[in-house]
Amino acid sequence: MSEILPKTSEEVTKRLNKIGGQIAGIRRMVEEDRYCVDILIQVAATRAALDKVGRIILKGHMESCVTKAIKGNRGQALIDELDDVMSQFMT
Amino acid sequence: MSEILPKTSEEVTKRLNKIGGQIAGIRRMVEEDRYCVDILIQVAATRAALDKVGRIILKGHMESCVTKAIKGNRGQALIDELDDVMSQFMT
């Protein structure tokens, strides 16, 4: 069964490719012994990009799995599960 | 119309009272010129307590408003709205 909607999947894949490139860029900056603060700025940007991916997946999850579960009166389990995973994003 | 379930409301109020006390405690620490790092630790703890309140409200929102909206085929607007507010928690 398809969990992630195709448009979400495509956007997430594109963003993950870009994040992979950002990680490789940070690695190069470290190897080239670039200024720590410039590296930190790139780490912060990559972290924000990863958070955005998290939000897109979260939204897609609500539009597909959570919506289906609620309509089928099985919403509570998925809401509990979501609350659990949110604890890792909201410290 | 009641938006927040009574049990959620009670728990959130209790936690907000405690957080209010934590803020007052931090203010006292600053006035008493306590060690910065000890103050920072309290700031971090209060921030985590506030995130927990955010998660409880988020969960209550999904159990009440979002569930009702999805069952009434008006889910998308609330999911969009939620995605928007999450952008403030997931940097």
Add this chain to the structure above:
Amino acid sequence: MSEILPKTSEEVTKRLNKIGGQIAGIRRMVEEDRYCVDILIQVAATRAALDKVGRIILKGHMESCVTKAIKGNRGQALIDELDDVMSQFMT
């Protein structure tokens, strides 16, 4: 011995007072059964205000305690301590 510079202390106290008011405002919103998402927006704003307080204290700590320690060749212990407390802000 004074740890926090007076200008930092004054600014932090002013901000903590405002945050205390924001917490009281959120409590009122919960009691008045306001819309969950409007409450969440206030929680996110208060969390950001608390993070800003954390940053001001952190900066003051570096300008006073850390600077003094480094000049006295006792910097490593404070850097280790700071790294430890940062782990609570940078998840």
Add this chain to the structure above:
Amino acid sequence: MSEILPKTSEEVTKRLNKIGGQIAGIRRMVEEDRYCVDILIQVAATRAALDKVGRIILKGHMESCVTKAIKGNRGQALIDELDDVMSQFMT
């Protein structure tokens, strides 16, 4: 001039390699249409790993550049700069 200490550089590179692998793993999970929540858990784990890299670089920066600058009475500029970059990690 070497900015990052060799031991920090080596540890950061090792961690970035692992994070690159985690990103590739998440991309595979998306392609294989795995359950959204399982993907979200991996995103959260990768985000935490990236925060840890940020902390290691921050610590190395304090041990090298910031320490040198403070000893040379040029500390304030680096503290201001650090405060600025921290605003991207502490929301």
